[in-house]
Amino acid sequence: MRKVLVLAVMVVAIAGLQRNALASDWNMPVGVTEISRSVYSLHMLIFWICVVIGVVVFGAMFYSLFRYRRSKGAKAAHFHEHTTVEVFWTTIPLLILVAMAVPATATLKEMYDTSESDLDVLITGHQWRWQYEYLGEGVSFFSNLSTPSAQIEGEAPKDEHYLLEVDQPLVLPVDRKVRFLTTSADVIHSWWVPAFAVKKDAMPGFINEAWTRIEEPGIYRGQCAELCGRNHGFMPVVVHAMEQDDFDAWLAERKQQAASAANSVDREWKMDELMAQGEKVYSTICAACHQAEGQGLPPTFPALAGNQALMDDLEKHIGVVLNGVSETAMPAFSGTLNPVDIAAVITYERNAWGNETGDVIQPSDIQARLSSE
Amino acid sequence: MWQVIKSVLAAFFGVQKDSRRRSDFEHGKPIVFIATGVVMALIMVGLVVSVAMMAAG
Amino acid sequence: MTPVQRTVTKTVIALIGMVCFTIALVPLYDVFCQITGLNGKVASQAQPIISEEVDTSRYVTVQFITRTGSGLPWRLEPLDRQVRVHPGQSYKVLFAFTNYGDEARRGRAVPSVSPSEASLHLRKVTCFCFQEQRLEAGEHLRLPVVFQLTTDLPESVHTVTLAYTLYPAANNPTLGERAMPAQGGDA
Amino acid sequence: MAPKLPPKAPLEHGNSITGGASAHEGEHHYRSGPLRWLLTTNHKEIGTLYLIFSLSMFMVGGIMALVVRLELFQPGLQMVQPEFFNQMTTMHGLIMIFGAVMPGFVGLANWMVPLQVGAPDMALPRLNNFSFWLLPIAFVLLLSTLLMPGGGPNFGWTSYAPLSTTYAPPSTTFFIFSLHMAGISSILGAINIIATILNLRAPGMRLMDMTLFVWTWLITAFLLIAVMPVLAGVLTMMLLDINFGTSFFNAAGGGDPVLFQHLFWFFGHPEVYIMILPAFGIVSVIVPTFARKPLFGYSSMVYATASIAVLSFTVWAHHMFSVGLPLVAELFFMYATMLIAVPTGVKVFNWIATLFRGSITFETAMLFALAFIVLFSIGGFSGLMLAIAPADFQYHDTYFVVAHFHYVLVPGAVFSIMAAVYYWLPKWTGHYPDERLGRWHFWLSVIGVNLLFFPMHFAGLAGMPRRIPDYALQFADFNMASSIGGFLFGFSQLLFIWVIVKCVRGGVKAPARSWDGATDLEWTVPSPAPLHTFETPPDMRRIES
The missing domain is CATH 1.10.760.10 (Cytochrome c-like domain)
Known part of the structure; x- marks a missing residue:
């Protein structure tokens, strides 16, 4: 019984691991920025380190459990300390961690370098929508969940991008350094797009900074990551990244709309x-x-x-x-x-x-x- | 004093010889160990802070 | 005293010590923020200008962001959205306050600086954020911020963002409120 | 379903060193009925009360978790509305932490610390009674907030301001009072445990002769004394902000919401260790018993525990990497967090070295302890991943974090309590727990718990935020698996209750030394342990090896 179970668990784990390597929806997305790729490789590095440590440690453990069963006549030894071994297995993890800290520090410093941006966007969290303001451009709008409530209540079939779609996405140019300033009008929110590896809390009364440089045009989706009340699960982030020319045209159109709204x-x-x-x-x-x-x-x-x-x-x-x-x-x-x-x-x-x-x-x-x- | 520091260092490291700790617990006063421990913790915090500041450049 | 009583007494003393420490944590946090610039908190009272040689070799862009919180029919706008400054030199920027409501109100602008490292190097001589403001119904007011970035601002900082969020002032400040100090600032 | 009281006269005498059982039973007059339980000052009875309370809160918190898992079974809102969902997640967290895990450990300490140090009772028996009865009052108050207008607390157990102050439901004041009461109960319990361990040890028992369970509890008790005032302080500040117009956390009044998080996690991170150090102690007692070999690196274990306790005060902001800390602060907390992993790793290595060349049997208690080692380590690995600040930007506030802390707390803390219950049931009731049922309980729990929490890693990595009542379609499979696992794990706990009830009512009689590898002092008193033990303290000097 037990052996069968252990075997089954192992098979499932190995199968899971293999699918893990193949299918990206089981793992952290690699993303479309340099930072997100560094974060991904840090993630995979520490993951494999954990796997190796796990295999060694659990291997030793299961070997002991199997080999020294009393039912197989094992007699207990009586040693209870060995300083050399202990120093050894304290030092090894310490060295591994130092080795881990070096690339992590480099990536973190990169993430914190918000200087010399090409475009600044002020992101304000509201209960429960995001407001985007292109600083210096006079363009500002809300971005609301656009999934109809019939889909949420189960009265209509759910779309492909159920809960991850908005009426007006944040539009950004590719290959430009975009600086995000986050703040909030009420409670704490957190603006998160996994494909950029950007997650920054939006604090009422305070300003936080983050940045990204998107490499591929496309539509990227994320969600509010900090519990912000009733509809916390219903305030997605959608970013539409486009070429600079398209972005300029979009921005001009936006300004036009604002002007005609003012006229009306x-x-x-x-x-x-x-x-x-x-x-x-x-x-x-x-x-x-x-x-x-x-x-x-x-x-x-x-x-x-x-x-x-x-x-x-x-x-x-x-x-x-x-x-x-x-x-x-x-x-x-x-x-x-x-x-x-x-x-x-x-x-x-x-x-x-x-x-x-x-x-x-x-x-x-x-x-x-x-x-x- | 050096012995105390060595013992506390060993505690931070998490490894100690049985004979060593026996003598600690027979001869040492707990308060000395606790005080040294707190001081060493503060030193360690200072150390990590300076490493962080160096790394942050 | 029995040994148990001695131990309990010592433990209770430690406990009281921790309670005092907890109470001290709030002012300690403020001090810590001022020293490290944690969280982009800036000094809440006027600081003197340091006379130092202006570093004309570099420019830093200073952006101003203004927001109004709920419950206050006011508008706050900087006359210049951003200025380019040399570290060491002092600058004056005007902000326009408007009360478009139909009654007199008191409001307070809460400042924040990003990146937080910059808050250590930002000195404000004058700021409307040092104290509450009172505006009559329909009143329009221009108030200055006079500031200086010190020359030891890290080279890596090219842009400093100053944000002001307007909140209605509490009508009757109650006990223990960590109100912004009222002194300083001539606005 | 009150368990049978320990009989007033010992049923049998074990190979007691000093004749640990008292002969003065007749001198005590016991009330009968409920009043006896209300007024008892006996450490064993209070321990039993704590354990029953913990088990009932485990069930209540478990039902809330099942409501959450039921809603998350499929995408869409089916069972509950978001505000009720938020109340369920919040209450589940509060009840499991303050109502199930902590009282569970305190109950074990009440029962076993005096027995393991050779003391007749806790140092302050009447205070002990008071500390316990604060808890039911606190939790009735906490649960009653669910019926108040606006509902109970709905801001997560972390209660981040201003969601928990300016934007909180009116019942928040009661939530604060109830946590204050639970906090006072913990502090009083901690004082009692410290006094018992430091003053009531049997003559000749030095600190380094104590079992690891007693050691870890001593250190945990100091942690409680150190951080519970911080929790009380932060809750009081919330109370003042809500009711007295102060602005500790309100930006509008010059306060700072980040201050709340610093204060909360300065309490919260040591709290994490409060919930795991006694578990280390339990496993360090059980593994040597069933490996029939002394604990490897006893001194290292003690030192590592102390080291973890001290370091736990220096890592709090790793819960706050995304709030916008300065770079230096991020680096400091990342490095410090990595450091704390080292002594934790040392413990795991020591347990495995204890198993190595032992003579191992697999009683249910041992199975739970072994599962603890493996599954807690998995939680430790994900903790290591979370310590890497840049990667934490991706993990933070996702299901990856939920998976991480549930691996630490469920197959960690909860499994250790279950292991302890199976281990000490013979001492408490005089009967062995049913091994066959125990095995069923174990295997169903292990499968359930992994099916429940392992897919959460994938959901989190794929981008599912925590604390959401509805989710995008790509997370559907993971959530369905989790929910099935949740129900499997939840319902298999009924088996646990059955095992306990069955064991209280009868079963194979257990001798004083119920496990042949057990060497600690509690195994020298008869099973079941009579109400009064060690009234004449055992003299450890005579059995000095």
């Missing part, structure tokens, strides 16, 4: 336009906490549907959306959403799910509030 602030918006836009904004930004039907998750996330106190006080409603509520999960949207989206979502919240205030909030109103004059 001044015109008079109709109720149904605002409701349509508001529903879109609500479902990507607000629904994670306040829920699809505005029912909220009390006590942490108050209901919006039938929230009479809020519906009676338009000023307060606008104030909360613009400025957030301190010491709660409600963030300020004045700096992160444009006036059209803010006006639309407030209009939507005041006229959906049985809230029938009839209020129409114009983007120009919001714009006026945000300007100092």
Whole structure:
């Protein structure tokens, strides 16, 4: 019985190891940056060192267990120390570790060298989405999970990139040193893309740095790695790496969009336009906490549907959306959403799910509030 | 004192001869060993810090 | 005293020692951060400019990032997003504060520096972050940061990022609050 | 299902050196019924209480783990909502650490430390009773938070601020109180154990004559005294931040969330060793017994334990490589962490050298101890990998870490407690545990635990973050295997309970020296150990070799 089990475990282990070597989805990805390749080789080096030590140590152990069974008539010896042997087996691991520390130190120093970047991106963690801001370019946007809730709830078949897809990925040029500055608007998050070997915590009130130089165009996926509340599992990172020319074109288009959005602030918006836009904004930004039907998750996330106190006080409603509520999960949207989206979502919240205030909030109103004059 | 330091070093290394520790425990005062241990720990921390600073360049 | 009582007394003394040590850890951490620059924490009060020869042989880019936390209807913007400076020279950068809300509020800007090594070499003579600010409804205010990077800034640092996050000031500071010292700074 | 009390009169006399059992039973008046258990000051009864408490918390925490594994069986949200999932992972961690593993070790210490040092009882029996009864109160309070509005703690057992302060559910204040109580209980227990070991040893027993179990517990008790105040401090700061408007960890008030992590891990890393040093002690006692050969390198083992304890204070920030520490700090903590692996390795080598040229038998206790050596070493290997800071950026906060610490804690700490239970059950109950059932329990546990935790390495390397209720499709196979393993491991523990109950009720009678290779002092008193032992201390000077 026991022998069969031991044999079975060994077969499974060896089979696992072989598949391990072949299939990359069992192992750390090699990645697409110089750093990620160094990290991968460090990982494999220490892994094989552990395997060798394991084979020697467990080999000695199983040999002893097999050879010195009492059932086979083994008689116990009575030695209980041997200083030379002990010094030997203390020194060997020490030397191995020193040998390990040298390449690890070199890689770490490389990772910490954030100087002379070509592009700086400020990454802000929010509960539960990422905000990317191209410093000095005036381009900033949210990146939300785009997997429909029907797939999460099991009512629809799941896509290939289930939970690892977003509405707007971070777009980066290849072969450029990109510096990431991470921070957070609320709790601690951690921005992680395995293919770059970049993982950096986003701390409220503090700035952290990391960098990468992507070598291959493509789409790279990661996730938030630090528990950040309810939807921690639902804030993926998607990076779309492209050639410099494509990136420049993309950035220009982005700036164009921002400009035209600014223009549309001044015109008079109709109720149904605002409701349509508001529903879109609500479902990507607000629904994670306040829920699809505005029912909220009390006590942490108050209901919006039938929230009479809020519906009676338009000023307060606008104030909360613009400025957030301190010491709660409600963030300020004045700096992160444009006036059209803010006006639309407030209009939507005041006229959906049985809230029938009839209020129409114009983007120009919001714009006026945000300007100092 | 040198004996104490040697014994504590052996403790850090994790290897000690039986005869050696016998004499430690028969002649030494525990407080001396603990104090030396703490001091040596601090020295070791200092040592590793300086190695780290050197490595960081 | 019986031996047991002696042992227990010694153990309890050790325990009390650890409790005191724990309490001391918080100020120790602050001191440690100031010495090592851990976590990009900067001095929370004004430091004098060191007069030293300006190192004109190199430029360092200093970036400014501003953010506003929840619950404060303010906007904070640097007039210059980034400046190129020589180590040793002092510079003045203006920041624009706007309270677009309809009531007077108090706010506080929390500073952070990256890379954290640079915080040891950043001296601020004047900063709005040394104290709370009060803005009337609709008020617009320009406040300076006067800073100097010391010449011993490591050669490897080419970019220093200063971030300021605005938070609403607590309305009634309560016991034990580690408030930012109010002295220093003329802003 | 209260176990049978140790009989008041010894059933039989073993080859006791000094006639360890007391003859003064008649002088004591015992209450009967629940009040007896409530007021007992006897170390064996309190030890039993601790062990029963630990076992019940193991089951409660286990059920929570099964809720987690059930949700993770398939991608998608099926059973529970994310907030409840987070409460389950948090509670599972808290209960297993503070409710199952630590009280389990304290229970073993209560039972066995006086017996192994030849003391009649713990040094402070009434304090002992108080330390125990704090625990059930603390954990009832902790569990009751699940029923409060907003639910129980949902921020992970590490409770990183500000998620656990500004953004925490209202019940967090109760969570803090309950952990304070558990912490006080641990501190009082530690003081008691230190006083017992240092003052109540049998005449002639020098420190270096003590068993490794007593040694490791002595060092563990000092670690508890050193770090529990730090935990209490950090929890108090959380309490002040939540309820009294301070800003220790709140950036908005000039505080620093990283301070929380430094303080927490300054407690948390020694805590890891608090949960493994007694396990080293147990294995160092069991392996020589069933190899019928003295422990190899006894002095080295003691010195290595002390060395690990001291070094454990210098490595805390290896849990924080990705928070943005300066380069020098990263290097320091990487090097220090590598160093601490050395004395740990020495221990494993010593156990194997003890096996070498022994005369080995494979009773259930030995099987668990052997599995401990192998599987704990696997946890040690992944720990070594995690120490490499650049690689840790990839491992950190993934299932690789979950695999690592579960290998250290489940086939590590938990297996050692199970080994200890099988080893000492004859002493506690007077009967041998059922070997056949024990073997079934062992093999099902070993298979279950590996099926449960080994695939987590792969899931983590492939990129699955920890603490998520739903995951991408490429992690599905690993998670399904883990969940199957989890249920196998979970349900095979029912067998454990059955073995214990069966052993308490009857079985093959055990003599005083229940295992022929056992040499420590506890085997000189009759089995089951009478309520009062060593009232006349055994004189070790007479049996000096």
